[in-house]
Amino acid sequence: MKTKQIVLASRPKGTPTAANFRIETITLSEIKNGEVLLQPNYFSVDPYMRGRMNDTKSYAEPFQIDKPINGGITATVLESKSDNFKSGDIVVGMLPWQEQSVVSEKGLQKIDSKIAPESYYLGILGMTGLTAYFGLMHICKPKKDETVVVSGAAGAVGVVVGQIAKIQGCRVIGIAGSDEKVVLLKNKFGFDEAINYKTTKDLKKDIAKVCPNGVDIYYDNVGGEISDAVIANINFNARIALCGQISLYNSTEIPVGPRIQPMLLTRSVLMQGFIVGNFSAHFPEGMKHLSEWVKDGKLKFTETIGNGFDNLPTALIGLFKGENTGKMIIKA
Numbered sequence: 494m495k496t497k498q499i500v501l502a503s504r505p506k507g508t509p510t511a512a513n514f515r516i517e518t519i520t521l522s523e524i525k526n527g528e529v530l531l532q533p534n535y536f537s538v539d540p541y542m543r544g545r546m547n548d549t550k551s552y553a554e555p556f557q558i559d560k561p562i563n564g565g566i567t568a569t570v571l572e573s574k575s576d577n578f579k580s581g582d583i584v585v586g587m588l589p590w591q592e593q594s595v596v597s598e599k600g601l602q603k604i605d606s607k608i609a610p611e612s613y614y615l616g617i618l619g620m621t622g623l624t625a626y627f628g629l630m631h632i633c634k635p636k637k638d639e640t641v642v643v644s645g646a647a648g649a650v651g652v653v654v655g656q657i658a659k660i661q662g663c664r665v666i667g668i669a670g671s672d673e674k675v676v677l678l679k680n681k682f683g684f685d686e687a688i689n690y691k692t693t694k695d696l697k698k699d700i701a702k703v704c705p706n707g708v709d710i711y712y713d714n715v716g717g718e719i720s721d722a723v724i725a726n727i728n729f730n731a732r733i734a735l736c737g738q739i740s741l742y743n744s745t746e747i748p749v750g751p752r753i754q755p756m757l758l759t760r761s762v763l764m765q766g767f768i769v770g771n772f773s774a775h776f777p778e779g780m781k782h783l784s785e786w787v788k789d790g791k792l793k794f795t796e797t798i799g800n801g802f803d804n805l806p807t808a809l810i811g812l813f814k815g816e817n818t819g820k821m822i823i824k825a
């Protein structure tokens with residue numbers, strides 16, 4: 494049986510382009526014992542994939558040239574030679590960008606699309622929701638009435654961080670890249686204030702204005718000059734979770750910024766980088782809280798769902814232009 498796949502055609506220099514990807518047709522292998530035939534329904538499109546397009550050592554293996562991109566996908570089991578999955582089951586896993594695939598049952602998890610929409614298992618009830626939960630709750634340990642600043646606030650991780658911080662009784666300020674996102678953060682997601690970093694004349698001053706008591710927690714999704722401006726307002730005993738540095742992912746030179754160490758030292762600030770997988774032993778705790786808050790209507794979510802397998806590369810490139818609000822997803 495033939496199917497389409499998207500491979501890495503070349504490694505990007507700077508921002509990825511369509512030329513870095515290639516769509517090709519392949520023949521699927523026969524299903525062997527312990528394997529399933531899958532039909533993807535929703536593809537997760539994530540900023541960390543940009544790092545995997547480089548040939549550098551990181552927490553995730555680089556994509557290989559001429560081999561399929563892979564990522565988080567929900568799929569329907571069409572045929573099964575596994576004792577754990579039957580035809581019709583919906584599963585989530587790290588799978589190749591293919592219209593159909595024959596894969597090992599290992600690493601697949603059944604999901605219940607009656608509890609929440611299937612795509613939520615790639616977002617708020619999946620990797621990005623867990624990232625928001627553990628970075629905030631386990632690293633930053635928010636206390637009532639503290640001031641929390643979130644960059645990349647209108648993205649998949651950011652909207653969840655801000656709402657969890659509100660549930661903890663904090664004052665929450667979001668930083669995002671358009672006026673529409675600013676309005677959404679305040680009106681739909683309950684942020685106390687939000688700043689458009691693309692139109693502000695002086696981000697450091699604007700943060701000081703909306704954080705008169707300083708910043709106790711900074712959840713950093715973007716890095717670069719936005720983080721410089723937040724850290725200039727950081728409080729004594731503040732906590733900074735280094736979740737992402739998207740503003741630097743396409744850099745072709747080593748970026749140089751203010752030397753922040755004296756500020757961290759003299760204000761006793763804790764700054765910690767993390768990967769969501771560090772908390773895998775605690776995932777059941779994270780899932781329990783996230784699903785309860787979703788069920789109780791305390792956590793809202795939003796997705797940007799594009800259509801069509803062929804549009805996966807465009808969606809990935811779109812992350813770097815702010816084209817998504819909430820989770821970037823492609824529906825097969």
Ligand code: NAP
Pocket residue numbers: 539540541620621624645646647648649650651668669670671674714715719735736737738739740741767768769770812813814815816817818819820821
């Ligand atoms: P996302 O925020 O939904 O999507 C990316 C967003 O980043 C865009 O919509 C855009 O929003 C913003 N952006 C793009 N280029 C930017 C720039 N140069 N400066 C400032 N903002 C920029 O993505 P996500 O999945 O929620 O991930 C957010 C961050 O967390 C990413 O850095 C990602 O790598 C990281 N992450 C880390 C882990 C972990 O385990 N540590 C797990 C998941 C995600 P604007 O319109 O606001 O510019």
